[in-house]
Amino acid sequence: MTANDPDAAIRDETARLEPQLIALRRELHKRPELAFEEHETAAVVAAELARLGIPARTGVGRTGVVGLIEGGRPGPTLLIRADMDALPIQERTGLPFASERDGLMHACGHDIHTVTLLGVAAVLKALAPALAGRIKLVFQPAEEVLEGAPAMIADGVMDDPGVDMCLGFHNWPWGKVGQIQYVRGACQAASDAFDIVFHGRSGHAAHPQAAIDPIAGAALFIGQLQTLVSREINPLSPAVVTVGQISGGTVRNIIPDQLTLKGTVRTMDAAARDAVESGMxxxxxxxxxxxxxxSELAYARKVPPLVNDDRVLDRVLAAARAVVGEAAVTQGGASMGSEDFACFTELVPGAHLRIGSGAPGRSDVLHNSDYQPDEGCIAVGVRTLSRAALELLQ
Incomplete structure (x- = not known):
């Protein structure tokens, strides 16, 4: 493999690697691991990087792995990230390589992300002399709980060498294999979490005057909570406040001492984020x-909005068009879902791509027990990300 014709080199090497990457993905799919429990997955990644001759550090952010490819000339450092964790979902695909672990499943395609970045590692290692700079390969734990990126940052993933820009991606079942979608500016929401405990005084249901009812207080609060979005946030600024869990009481005829509710806040800008918290x-x-x-309120700001930087994004899109064609690269809409890749883009300019993974004849969605992405997206991802790295490190 040579760098004289990088597009052909990337295409040919990806075609050679594709069967191996699909086989490895199926092995990882059988053995899903939850956030910060990705010990086996990390071991596989570390072994593959060692086989490729790429030096790597393990245990970064508890179970993360970081590999480094040095280019042939001085230049900036590009971080490319893949997440590795699975979900607490019982798989119901019936596939021959379905999860062998009860109650665990790669229902978001992070197994696909992991092998895609391993494919990129193999391609870019071979093309390293053509790179002006270096590639930091980040295999991240705990994206599903939005804690893996902060943990890796706390462990120094952005340092030694310092990172100048970053690139992320996600398989996208709403697009077919060979299609790539992007969003300009804020593409995914900030995510905050809140836990509230209402403390009252227990008593008999027949004598409410002798008690203080935390259930009534929680009900009133939940009803008022939505007025923060409808009456205090600019209608042109997206915000979603959701109460997802309520627990309290033991039997029907006792007013309980306390009640707990838990929820999330999703926003796209700092003003809305501040307004929701202060209003709450x-x-x-x-x-x-x-x-x-x-009441007791525990309010945690988890991750900021994921914002694509136009300077990085434009060069990445030029690479994507070179791989899949102009018509297959389309602009999409922002999502109120959250991504802890935002913790990287908060520190350095970056871009995040959606790589089509929809299988023919299916209408899959992420986080579903029957999720079956088309494995053809792996090769598209390898080619696109490798070409983007060359574009960014010319």
Whole structure:
């Protein structure tokens, strides 16, 4: 493999690697691991990088792996990230390589991401003399809980050598294999989490005047909560506030001492993010005063919005068009889903691509027990990301 014709070299090497990558993906699919438990997956990644002659560090962010490819000339450092963790879902695909672990499944395609980046590693290692700079290959744990990127950053993944730009990707079942989608600017939402405990006083259901009812307080608060979005946030600024869990009480005729609710806040800009948190605190104070309750709020800002940098994105899109053609690269809409790749783009300019993985005749969605992405997306991802790295490190 030579760099005289990089497009042909990338295409031919990817075609050679594709059967091996699909086989490896199926092995990883059989053995899914949850956030910060990706020990076997990390071991596979480390072994593959060693086989390719790529030096790597393990245990970065607990179970992350970082490989480094040095280019032939001085230049910037490009970080390319793939996530590795699975989900607590019982697989129902019936595939011969279905999960062998009860209650665990790669239902978001992170097994595909892992082998795609291993394919990129193999291609770019061979093309290293043509690179002006270096590639930092980041195999990240715990994306599903939005904690893996912060953990790796805390462990110094952005340092030694310092990272100048970053590139991320996700398989995209709403697009066919060979299609690539992008979003300009903010493409995925910030994600915050809140836990609230309402403290009242227990009592008999027949004598509510002798109790202080935390259920009534929680119900009032939940109803008011949505006014933060409908009446306090600019309608042109997306925001979603969701209460996803309520727990409290033991039997029907006892007013409980306390009730707990948990939820998430998704926003696209800092003003909306601040307004929701401050508004929530104000509403809680009102419920406390009005219903004689006491509340405890734990509010955690998990990840910022994922923002694509036009300077990086434009060069990545030029590479994508060279691989799949002009018509197959299309602009899509932002999502209120969240991605901890945003923690990298908050620090350095970056771009995040959606790589079509929809299988013919299927209508798959992510995080579904019957999720079956088309494995043809692996080769498209390898070619596109490898070509993008060359474009960024010319």
């Amino acid at each position: 605190r104000r509403l809680l104070a009102g419920v406390e005063a009005g219903l004689r309750l006491r």
